[in-house]
Amino acid sequence: EDQVTQSPEALRLQEGESSSLNCSYTVSGLRGLFWYRQDPGKGPEFLFTLYSAGEEKEKERLKATLTKKESFLHITAPKPEDSATYLCAVPTSYDKVIFGPGTSLSVIP
Amino acid sequence: NAGVMQNPRHLVRRRGQEARLRCSPMKGHSHVYWYRQLPEEGLKFMVYLQKENIIDESGMPKERFSAEFPKEGPSILRIQQVVRGDSAAYFCASSLTTRTEAFFGQGTRLTVV
Numbered sequence: 001e002d003q004v005t006q007s008p009e010a011l012r013l014q015e016g017e018s019s020s021l022n023c024s025y026t027v028s029g030l031r032g033l034f035w036y037r038q039d040p041g042k043g044p045e046f047l048f049t050l051y052s053a054g055e056e057k058e059k060e061r062l063k064a065t066l067t068k069k070e071s072f073l074h075i076t077a078p079k080p081e082d083s084a085t086y087l088c089a090v091p092t093s094y095d096k097v098i099f100g101p102g103t104s105l106s107v108i109p
Numbered sequence: 110n111a112g113v114m115q116n117p118r119h120l121v122r123r124r125g126q127e128a129r130l131r132c133s134p135m136k137g138h139s140h141v142y143w144y145r146q147l148p149e150e151g152l153k154f155m156v157y158l159q160k161e162n163i164i165d166e167s168g169m170p171k172e173r174f175s176a177e178f179p180k181e182g183p184s185i186l187r188i189q190q191v192v193r194g195d196s197a198a199y200f201c202a203s204s205l206t207t208r209t210e211a212f213f214g215q216g217t218r219l220t221v222v
Contacts, residue, residue, distance in 0.1 A: 031207075031208050032208055032209075034210050034211070036213075042215060042216075043113075043200050043202075043213035043214050043215045043216050044152070044200070044202075044213045045213070046210050046211075046212055046213075049209070049210045087151070087152065091207060091208065094164075094165055095157065095164065095165070095207040096142070096154055096157045096164075096165045096167070096168075097142060097154070097157075097202075097211060098154055099144070099151055099152040099154070100151065101150075101151040102151050
């Protein structure tokens with residue numbers, strides 16, 4: 001069964017304290033992996049697409065990496081405005097996109 | 110280039126009424142997805158449509174729920190005879206192809222009273 005899991009469920013960081021979020025997936029034939037950010041009361045905002053193992057993408061304090069079984073979202077020197085829920089998603093062999101449960105990140109000043 | 114537009118943003122319905130949620134995809138996008146999100150929970154896939162076709166509705170309850178994406182006009186998610194358990198945020202997303210990222214609307218928050 002196609003599945004996406006994320007860990008940790010919640011993460012609390014001090015401002016400037018770097019860390020990583022994990023996304024693990026089991027799908028037959030990876031067609032890409034997407035990272036999103038969701039703020040309370042809003043729709044998810046697209047961050048990155050990764051297509052192949054070894055690929056990396058960066059945007060400001062965020063860097064996403066991909067292996068054959070998982071993806072990491074590294075947050076370097078986070079700021080309070082980085083607080084949000086981070087979601088990863090993968091298209092299945094039937095092209096529907098399934099989401100992980102998300103990691104709720106809180107960055108404390 | 111406007112993003113994905115959903116309306117209404119908030120919808121209140123009494124039990125037993127019908128709810129109609131609309132989604133206009135981004136210009137040029139022919140793939141539409143609907144998701145449901147309960148408070149403090151993740152996004153749950155409901156249905157995937159292309160123009161005039163339902164591709165995958167495996168996440169949609171078999172009764173009372175239906176979706177369409179006509180040749181002209183927005184995609185519609187229809188919930189008949191709503192119950193309190195239907196209260197949730199419903200998000201629509203659209204993509205250019207099946208392998209490219211999807212962009213989301215701001216959602217419709219349905220409250221059943």
